[in-house]
Amino acid sequence: MQMKKMTSEKKHKITTIGLWLILILCTAVLFSLCLSEGIDYDEAYSYRTAHDNTMMGIIRVVLAAHDTDVPVWYMGLRLWSFLAGDGIIAYKMFALLGTVLSMLLGPVVIRRQWGAKTAALYMIMVSLTPAMMKISVNNRMYSWTVFGVTVCGLTAYFLRERLNSKALWTILFLTTFCGIFSHYFTAFSYLFIYLYLVAVIWQQDRKQIWKPFVCGGSVVLLFVAWLIKSDFFHLLVSDGNPTNQSKFGIYEFFDFIFGTRVKYATKMGELLFVLTLVCAILFWKRLGRRNGVFAVLCTCIFPISYLMAALLALHASHFFTYRHVMHSMGLFWLGMTIILSRINLQEWIACLSFTVWMGVSAYGISYHEEYGTISYLEETKAFIAENMEPGDVVVYDTDSRFGQLFGCYMPDQIFYTMEEVPDLEELVGKRVWYFQCFGHLLEESDKYTVTYENMGHYGFQYMDGNTDFDILKVNITEETGND
């Protein structure tokens, strides 16, 4: 008896070490993608919103935008910057932290409930699958909303047996609040989690049915107040834009989750999703009713919330991409792993292998996106450091959004688009530069002579030609009349 106990203790130790090794390894893989100072437009928006404003300032800026943004994640990013610093890479680490926390649920929570095999597979899937890898290194809120929704789902699962636990209800409230106030579309995920919770409580103890309604309802009230204040409802008026319709397809949805350079990657992903649900039915007794219901719910929340959001987007004017609804992706992988880990050992090993190779291919793509699109970045930073001074005026001939991106690297300069640029008489005597992306130049004038000196081709992270440009040194002089 004593020998058996030692063996199982040893086994427990080995699996604990194994899980922590997986965490460290996957974190290291993702960390290696965060060391580029290249950022896209959305990341620039995150950076500027958090960097340039106080906490109250963030709320004011987000409200003033009358868009779909909500402030909590930006406030979290600002808090993070007090700890990790103000640089672009430090900000990217905040996105990585969201995924690390999702992975941490593996050894801390998932293992205790569903075993080490489920925890290990979950940790690898939630970090190395294509969509998760992208959001882990992209300075936006998605890695954190995935974490929040996953914690919320797990809390709902545990509340089933601990309906009187104040700690669990507090966690449920906080994750719901922080999630909804980090991204609107988390609402779709929370809707299903709360429906599950209501159904479970209705079965077990109907006297406590008021609890999820109070918890969720209070967040909803706050959320509605915010929606009114931020003038959200104008976005629900369709602008008849057909592009919102053209993006939605089942294949494209699975391509977002599973797509890599591997031939048939998306098709294999579609089939794996379907086969997993079939296995949930075939091995229902092995799963048990409680696990089975939870696992199937987790697996299906993401596709169903995608369909709901897609329908909404058909009637709204705001653009829509797949990552806007990916908040339940952590639960998606949790549901899949609960089912797949209970089939047999061979299945678990095959799934592990499949995910690892999918991750290797995804890494190649992400590596190129992070490091292959910044060929001019270092020279551009060097040029700015050597040649530009605080107060310099920079005119650029691309969309105004990109001025925000340029400003991340050049906080001391003043930016104007072609439409905003002041009259030449206001620019005389100033140090003026032109970022020429698309061949335009300043408007000519009879009173002023404008000459340009081409200083070379530069750029930031490549974005369809909007962020690489010739830098022209502009010289504006007043015309002297002929004698």
Place this chain on the structure above:
Amino acid sequence: MIKWVERGVLLAAILSMLFVWPYGGIREDKKDSSLSEDYGYTEPLQVGEYASQYFVAETDFLKTLEIAVNYNQEEERNGLLGLEIWKEDQKIYEGVIPYDAMEATTFFPAVIETRLKRGAVYEYRIVNQSISENLPQVVYTTTEKAHVPENQQLVVHEATVDGQALNRYTWREKLDAVSVLEIDSFIAIVAAMIYAVLEQWKRKEKKNNEVG
């Protein structure tokens, strides 16, 4: 009986994996195309004449070859253009293209689907088989950046042209290691699922037999 089915599933899985690698039953398309800028036209090809473009086989299977010719768009076109692929003195592919099906200076695809030897030099010929009026001219690229890496010299009327034919190769290449491993893992996933179902069925039958 179930045992045999299980063995069959295992065999099917192994054969499927072998089909992927090393047989190479699943392949990826790889396109190499000239850039359609900075191009010129050869002298017109008379009946029976041909332009020879030498090229190096990128992989061991050429799926399609797209070629481009020029002609006077104001005049009618009749007759046939031949497309041949030669390895030294041996013709390994032959096809015909109706002249009036081709648009001027536009890629026209010819399905080749022929095995080649990777790294070996081949020659494809655009042959004027029966076009007596509005003669075709082969379009060729004139600058280094527009050339396709596979192409070597272009020869027309026994003289080397200062350029290479404007063309697009679609090769079929074997999957890389990561792709093979991911597909093999998926085959294993499906096989393991089927195996688990069969095992469950076997246990159920055994239980029924015991009860019976």
